[in-house]
Amino acid sequence: VPPLIDGIAFDGLIADKAFDSNALVAELNERGAKVVISQHPGRAQKLKIDAAIYTWRHLIENFFCKLKEFKRIAMRACKTDHSFAAMIYLAAAVINSR
Structure with missing residues (x-):
């Protein structure tokens, strides 16, 4: 650390x-x-x-x-940092809407 x-x-x-x-x-x-x-x-x-x-x-x-429940985030399947960040925002919105 x-x-x-x-x-x-x-x-x-x-x-x-x-x-x-x-x-x-x-x-x-x-x-x-x-x-x-x-x-x-x-x-x-x-x-x-x-x-x-x-x-x-x-x-x-x-x-x-x-967040790790979303397979695409857990496996880091996105190719770019921008698309990965977008997936995190999308997953956070879904979690927040539950």
Whole structure:
């Protein structure tokens, strides 16, 4: 993760258990970013997280699961970035209309 966030300014990181590492949490604390990471059950020192923001993480994760129901998006069948983005907008509109 550090190479992905290097040089990018942000105020917080919302992530799941895969990103629960002491090194990442320490780097985010140095930056002054708010950490909202679903914690691994075996974590020795539990982190305090904002429950309201955590519920938003869950809603976003559920939305991505619904997007993956569309085979064309899950398989990345579109040939160009523009057509892929259009498919995501179309699928989001269908999901929103349900």
